[in-house]
Amino acid sequence: MTVDIRVQEAAFDIGAEQQWLTRRRSDIGAIVSFTGLVRDFNERPDVQSLTLEHFPGMTERALEAIAREALSRWDLQAVSVTHRVGRLRPGDPIVLVLVASAHRRAAFEACDFVMDYLKTRAPFWKKEHTASGDYWVSERQSDRDDAGRWEQ
Numbered sequence: 001m002t003v004d005i006r007v008q009e010a011a012f013d014i015g016a017e018q019q020w021l022t023r024r025r026s027d028i029g030a031i032v033s034f035t036g037l038v039r040d041f042n043e044r045p046d047v048q049s050l051t052l053e054h055f056p057g058m059t060e061r062a063l064e065a066i067a068r069e070a071l072s073r074w075d076l077q078a079v080s081v082t083h084r085v086g087r088l089r090p091g092d093p094i095v096l097v098l099v100a101s102a103h104r105r106a107a108f109e110a111c112d113f114v115m116d117y118l119k120t121r122a123p124f125w126k127k128e129h130t131a132s133g134d135y136w137v138s139e140r141q142s143d144r145d146d147a148g149r150w151e152q
Contacts, residue, residue, distance in 0.1 A: 053127070054123060
């Protein structure tokens with residue numbers, strides 16, 4: 001089982017990431033991916049950019065723990081999480097989650113799980129920059145509710 005975790009400023013290439021995941025493997029029957037993008041609206045309607053900060057080392061460990069929990073819950077071949085930090089603009093990709101399994105259902109569920117836990121358990125801080133000022137993005141109850149679906 002493969003776990004690949006990266007936190008980086010650079011953009012990522014979804015196709016290249018998927019090819020890397022499947023290179024020299026014939027046991028993968030499904031790959032489910034999620035790509036999160038910067039929106040031009042959130043708590044305010046005029047988001048011009050977003051700055052993402054993290055705690056190096058701690059963030060990667062949290063993402064790896066989430067990926068390993070997904071591996072323990074579903075029969076998976078691989079989980080890859082790439083998360084960007086730094087200043088991003090609307091339309092820029094923020095996060096890529098790839099989950100590979102022999103069958104689609106496990107990949108779909110595990111990808112959903114990873115995103116729900118990433119939103120609530122990974123130490124990232126977001127500051128939105130708007131025409132009317134900058135502000136830190138608050139945690140959302142809806143994200144906590146989504147993650148609560150997976151509690152055993």
